[in-house]
Amino acid sequence: MDQLLTGIHQFHTNVFQHERSFYTKLASGQHPSALFIGCSDSRVDPSIITQARLGELFVLRNAGNIIPCHGASNGGEPATIEYAVSALGVKDIIVCGHSGCGAIQAMLQPEKMAKLPLVRGWLNQAEATRQIVTENYSQYSGPALLEIAVREHVLVQIENLQTHPAVAVKLQRGDLTLHAWIYQMDTGEVLAYSTADGGFAALNHLAPHEASKRSVANHRKAKKPSSR
Numbered sequence: 001m002d003q004l005l006t007g008i009h010q011f012h013t014n015v016f017q018h019e020r021s022f023y024t025k026l027a028s029g030q031h032p033s034a035l036f037i038g039c040s041d042s043r044v045d046p047s048i049i050t051q052a053r054l055g056e057l058f059v060l061r062n063a064g065n066i067i068p069c070h071g072a073s074n075g076g077e078p079a080t081i082e083y084a085v086s087a088l089g090v091k092d093i094i095v096c097g098h099s100g101c102g103a104i105q106a107m108l109q110p111e112k113m114a115k116l117p118l119v120r121g122w123l124n125q126a127e128a129t130r131q132i133v134t135e136n137y138s139q140y141s142g143p144a145l146l147e148i149a150v151r152e153h154v155l156v157q158i159e160n161l162q163t164h165p166a167v168a169v170k171l172q173r174g175d176l177t178l179h180a181w182i183y184q185m186d187t188g189e190v191l192a193y194s195t196a197d198g199g200f201a202a203l204n205h206l207a208p209h210e211a212s213k214r215s216v217a218n219h220r221k222a223k224k225p226s227s228r
């Protein structure tokens with residue numbers, strides 16, 4: 001705790017005071033461009049891995065970066081998503097999983113959560129991921145299975161996200177882009193899924209115009225009605 005209190009002092013003295021106009025301007029309102037949905041893991045900080053400044057990302061984090069389907073949870077997730085999309089008007093939603101995710105590991109071994117009933121109940125929201133992995137990747141185990149599960153999981157959450165009415169409306173209008181990312185803790189890379197090639201690729205190896213194309217295809221976007 002002492003380290004955190006020292007940090008608060010250092011922030012106010014060395015950071016806030018030096019950029020007072022930037023921080024006080026933020027006090028008048030927020031206009032984030034993206035909603036970042038990630039894991040609560042202490043090693044995966046959205047602002048660190050994207051180098052975003054305050055005010056740029058609206059952030060939703062929970063154990064396992066889970067997005068319950070619309071109607072499946074009365075928790076903060078659906079409200080946060082609705083507010084980001086409908087009130088703040090974010091143009092992008094990033095769902096970011098990460099390598100070595102303890103929540104995904106626990107989801108694969110639910111018997112180890114006997115003494116954590118709330119965690120077990122929460123991870124039940126990711127049952128689709130568990131079944132996809134156990135039924136389709138039975139030849140894998142250990143770290144390789146976890147890596148597959150992390151990737152499948154983020155794609156399942158992208159599907160869940162689209163069941164939320166606010167998201168569906170903006171997708172239909174073509175006003176929203178969805179991104180499935182994986183943060184690799186051992187290399188510092190961020191992998192992004194592209195529907196075009198059906199795989200993940202490291203964004204830092206791509207030119208900006210190539211990196212910006214790696215997103216989830218919007219199949220909801222309305223086709224222009226044909227003229228008669």
Ligand SMILES: [Zn+2]
Nearest residue numbers: 039041101102
């Ligand atoms: Zn995690």
